[in-house]
Amino acid sequence: MTRQPWSYVPAALIAAAALAPVLVLVYMSIGADLLFDGRTFEIVLNTVLLAVLTVTGAVLIGVPLAVVTTYADLPFRRVWVALLAAPLAIPSYLGAFAFFAAFGPGGEIETLTGIATPRAEGLIGASLVMTLYTYPFVLVSTRAALQSLDANVVDAARTLGLTLPAAMFRIVLPRAANGIAAGALLVALYTLSDFATPAIMHLDTFTRMIYVDYHAFGLDSAALMSLQLLALVVIVLFFESRIRVRRERPGRVLQLPLSRAVNSTAFALAGVVVLAAIVLPVAVFGAWLVREGVVGFEPRYALNSAYAALLAALGAVIVALPVAYAASAGWFGRLCERITYLGFGIPGIVMGTALLYLGLRLPLLYQTLALLVLAYILRFLPLAVGAVRSSTERVENNLVGAARSLGATPGEVFRRVSLPLILPGIVAAAALVFLEAMRELPATLLLRPTGFDTLATYLWRVYEAGHLGRGAVPALALVLVSGVALVLMLSGEARRRRLTAG
Amino acid sequence: MLEIHNLCVHYGDATAVRDLSLTLGDGEILTLVGPTGCGKTSVLRTVAGLIQPAAGEIRIGKLRIDSKRNVPPEKRHVGLVFQDFALFPHLNVEDNIAFRLKDRAPAERWLKQLGLEQHRHAMPDTLSGGQKQRVALARALAHAPALLLLDEPLASLDAALKAQLRWEIRQALKAAGVPAIWVTHDQTEALSVGDRMGIMCDGRLEQIDEPDACFRKPASRFVAHFLGDAAFLPGELGSTHVHTALGDAPIGDVAHSPDTRVDVLVRPDDLSVTAANDGNGHIEWSRYEGETRLYGVRLNSGAQLRVRTNHEHQLDDGAAVDTRICAGHALALFEPERPTGSA
Numbered sequence: 001m002t003r004q005p006w007s008y009v010p011a012a013l014i015a016a017a018a019l020a021p022v023l024v025l026v027y028m029s030i031g032a033d034l035l036f037d038g039r040t041f042e043i044v045l046n047t048v049l050l051a052v053l054t055v056t057g058a059v060l061i062g063v064p065l066a067v068v069t070t071y072a073d074l075p076f077r078r079v080w081v082a083l084l085a086a087p088l089a090i091p092s093y094l095g096a097f098a099f100f101a102a103f104g105p106g107g108e109i110e111t112l113t114g115i116a117t118p119r120a121e122g123l124i125g126a127s128l129v130m131t132l133y134t135y136p137f138v139l140v141s142t143r144a145a146l147q148s149l150d151a152n153v154v155d156a157a158r159t160l161g162l163t164l165p166a167a168m169f170r171i172v173l174p175r176a177a178n179g180i181a182a183g184a185l186l187v188a189l190y191t192l193s194d195f196a197t198p199a200i201m202h203l204d205t206f207t208r209m210i211y212v213d214y215h216a217f218g219l220d221s222a223a224l225m226s227l228q229l230l231a232l233v234v235i236v237l238f239f240e241s242r243i244r245v246r247r248e249r250p251g252r253v254l255q256l257p258l259s260r261a262v263n264s265t266a267f268a269l270a271g272v273v274v275l276a277a278i279v280l281p282v283a284v285f286g287a288w289l290v291r292e293g294v295v296g297f298e299p300r301y302a303l304n305s306a307y308a309a310l311l312a313a314l315g316a317v318i319v320a321l322p323v324a325y326a327a328s329a330g331w332f333g334r335l336c337e338r339i340t341y342l343g344f345g346i347p348g349i350v351m352g353t354a355l356l357y358l359g360l361r362l363p364l365l366y367q368t369l370a371l372l373v374l375a376y377i378l379r380f381l382p383l384a385v386g387a388v389r390s391s392t393e394r395v396e397n398n399l400v401g402a403a404r405s406l407g408a409t410p411g412e413v414f415r416r417v418s419l420p421l422i423l424p425g426i427v428a429a430a431a432l433v434f435l436e437a438m439r440e441l442p443a444t445l446l447l448r449p450t451g452f453d454t455l456a457t458y459l460w461r462v463y464e465a466g467h468l469g470r471g472a473v474p475a476l477a478l479v480l481v482s483g484v485a486l487v488l489m490l491s492g493e494a495r496r497r498r499l500t501a502g
Numbered sequence: 503m504l505e506i507h508n509l510c511v512h513y514g515d516a517t518a519v520r521d522l523s524l525t526l527g528d529g530e531i532l533t534l535v536g537p538t539g540c541g542k543t544s545v546l547r548t549v550a551g552l553i554q555p556a557a558g559e560i561r562i563g564k565l566r567i568d569s570k571r572n573v574p575p576e577k578r579h580v581g582l583v584f585q586d587f588a589l590f591p592h593l594n595v596e597d598n599i600a601f602r603l604k605d606r607a608p609a610e611r612w613l614k615q616l617g618l619e620q621h622r623h624a625m626p627d628t629l630s631g632g633q634k635q636r637v638a639l640a641r642a643l644a645h646a647p648a649l650l651l652l653d654e655p656l657a658s659l660d661a662a663l664k665a666q667l668r669w670e671i672r673q674a675l676k677a678a679g680v681p682a683i684w685v686t687h688d689q690t691e692a693l694s695v696g697d698r699m700g701i702m703c704d705g706r707l708e709q710i711d712e713p714d715a716c717f718r719k720p721a722s723r724f725v726a727h728f729l730g731d732a733a734f735l736p737g738e739l740g741s742t743h744v745h746t747a748l749g750d751a752p753i754g755d756v757a758h759s760p761d762t763r764v765d766v767l768v769r770p771d772d773l774s775v776t777a778a779n780d781g782n783g784h785i786e787w788s789r790y791e792g793e794t795r796l797y798g799v800r801l802n803s804g805a806q807l808r809v810r811t812n813h814e815h816q817l818d819d820g821a822a823v824d825t826r827i828c829a830g831h832a833l834a835l836f837e838p839e840r841p842t843g844s845a
Contacts, residue, residue, distance in 0.1 A: 394591065396586075396588070398584045398586060398588035399588050399590060401547075401550065401552050401575065401582060401584075401588070402582060402584060402588040402590075402641075403590075403601070404551070404552075404574070404575035404576045405550055405551075405575050405576075405578075405580055405581055405582040405642075405647075405651075406576075406581070406601050406602050406641070406642075406645045407576045407577075407579070407602050407645060408576055408601075408602060409574075409576055410574075416601075417590055420592045421590075421591065421592055
């Protein structure tokens with residue numbers, strides 16, 4: 001019984017590949033001047049300020065909405081939850097483009113309505129956009145925490161003399177605190193990693209300066225900043241690893257009778273958020289389409305996006321299977337699985353920098369689609385491993401034992417029991433990676449072969465050329481892709497809940 | 503049908519089963535019982551072929567398995583019923599039961615026999631615990647195993663269902679004529695469903711015999727305690743009776759030398775209490791249990807005994823009583839322990 005599981009060998013290789021980008025960065029920056037001048041300080045300050053403001057905004061929006069959508073008897077509650085979670089699926093650069101185009105002198109709002117608005121840019125603009133697209137992290141994790149709390153505990157507190165608001169603060173919030181913190185750290189992680197929003201808003205954060213430096217001074221300086229950014233990421237990941245989301249035995253979920261005033265305030269907040277995060281971008285892109293039509297857009301861009309994303313999806317699934325199997329086989333497998341999660345913490349622009357360096361050393365890979373697909377796989381592998389693993393866990397040892405005791409050979413067990421059970425997970429994993437890769441921008445910008453444009457990079461190019469209006473088609477296409485991703489995400493959530501309930 | 507000789511099973515450095523031997527006859531039901539971690543489930547998994555033995559030999563019909571010769575589980579014709587049922591979640595009840603059947607007639611037979619007909623198209627996660635258990639049993643029996651292994655089949659069900667299902671399963675096994683090993687940690691279950699029972703402790707088989715023999719003549723103090731309330735009274739052997747402070751008890755036809763000091767196993771129903779001011783103890787507590795009443799009696803010597811009486815019997819706490827052995831059958835005798843023995 002001490003035989004090593006077969007999956008350990010491929011899992012170890014994949015973990016090594018996932019570690020490679022970090023090692024490359026460390027190697028690149030050896031010998032580089034560790035200059036910590038005024039400019040570096042300004043970049044750190046901007047990056048941290050953006051993260052802090054975004055987290056604050058996300059908590060201020062996410063927590064009240066979570067309380068209301070979990071505990072209050074809202075009409076069309078499920079529709080509201082889906083709508084409020086939707087910005088999570090939309091890449092924030094779409095919002096940034098829309099806000100950039102809509103506000104300010106000569107912006108879409110002034111053109112259409114004549115109302116003058118201040119320009120959306122800098123720290124405030126970037127924080128606003130980031131908040132609108134990241135608060136769902138807090139909403140979702142807080143809702144999960146609130147739902148797991150037993151209402152009887154609140155009732156007990158009230159029989160002991162606490163008023164309802166006091167009970168919320170003293171009994172509910174402390175128990176939901178870990179859930180809120182988990183969501184807030186995801187927001188921080190996402191904010192540190194995001195490239196396009198600060199770039200569009202002209203805020204000099206690490207991600208923006210890595211890209212600028214690469215074009216101005218070459219890779220070495222970009223690599224050094226990549227490492228500095230990774231250090232910030234590691235700090236966030238450290239706090240995240242300290243958070244234990246406590247699971248209580250599920251009981252009755254609390255029902256709050258909310259006054260009409262509170263209810264309409266909540267409705268107003270939810271309405272404004274949905275309006276700004278979803279309706280405004282779609283309206284702006286629609287206006288572009290009407291004004292500029294499809295000039296300059298070629299269907300090739302969409303096909304390129306789909307082709308690269310499809311290759312990434314296939315690759316990620318093939319790679320995720322042995323990792324998922326290894327993870328349920330023992331501690332070494334779990335370690336390999338943990339390492340593949342690195343991709344999640346490595347910002348796209350940093351992953352791009354590392355692989356670009358690798359490509360320059362290995363002419364075979366330089367300027368090839370393979371290198372881009374590799375970047376997608378490494379970056380989105382955690383999504384694939386998570387989805388595949390949730391289904392491989394359904395194939396318990398006992399099921400295999402039961403099938404074999406009924407006379408099935410190992411091959412037949414795989415075909416008739418294991419495969420049907422893990423297939424939905426494999427399909428879900430492939431779809432998740434496909435949809436993420438379709439929308440990926442920073443790594444694609446750095447690694448795409450010359451002349452290979454995707455929906456996202458085309459959008460970036462028309463922005464850099466100052467013809468944002470020509471981005472209507474790719475922007476709307478990306479919104480559509482995001483919609484599909486959202487449906488998939490929500491149905492996956494529903495399926496998981498059914499499975500754990502049964 | 504099944505012979506196990508000197509079986510040893512290891513998990514890494516830990517030994518789960520030590521030198522275990524047993525045989526199982528055609529159509530016989532053997533229950534294996536013991537506290538958690540005693541190795542009973544390891545025996546099952548080894549017989550099923552999910553674990554390789556470290557030493558010893560297993561014979562199933564004509565098959566021989568030992569530490570070098572393995573036979574894969576699918577070649578053994580050994581059915582297995584799991585505690586968590588292990589129903590295939592993507593197949594409905596009917597398809598679970600007929601998993602590898604070309605001719606579905608046996609599946610139909612067991613669907614009917616176990617009352618599952620109206621659930622034939624249901625998916626496993628919509629069934630209740632008792633229904634899942636019936637499906638798992640039907641699946642195993644429909645594949646006509648030469649031997650059936652049941653791993654705590656009732657452990658995840660509630661008490662009321664257990665009593666009913668344990669008898670249903672026994673009837674089904676007898677109807678199918680399949681020999682079975684039934685692992686449980688519940689001694690009442692083991693006593694009532696097995697033709698014979700084996701009691702395991704720490705990887706070893708302490709005793710294997712018919713249930714009433716195990717209960718009446720336990721091979722060790724561990725077995726005596728495990729199967730029910732047990733107390734040990736010091737006594738001295740006479741020619742036909744053993745003499746104790748609470749009276750005499752017959753000793754049956756055990757070979758013995760007179761005047762030997764022994765400990766006598768007494769269970770609550772081997773004793774009687776009567777109110778008596780010059781008796782040997784007093785009532786400390788009493789527990790009404792419906793058909794019977796259980797008394798905790800503190801003897802004047804300081805020892806405490808439990809005594810079971812008819813439910814009409816009633817004595818107040820603190821009442822002075824006289825406690826006597828009233829068993830008409832022979833009581834089990836043990837070598838005396840060190841002076842600190844109970845009672």
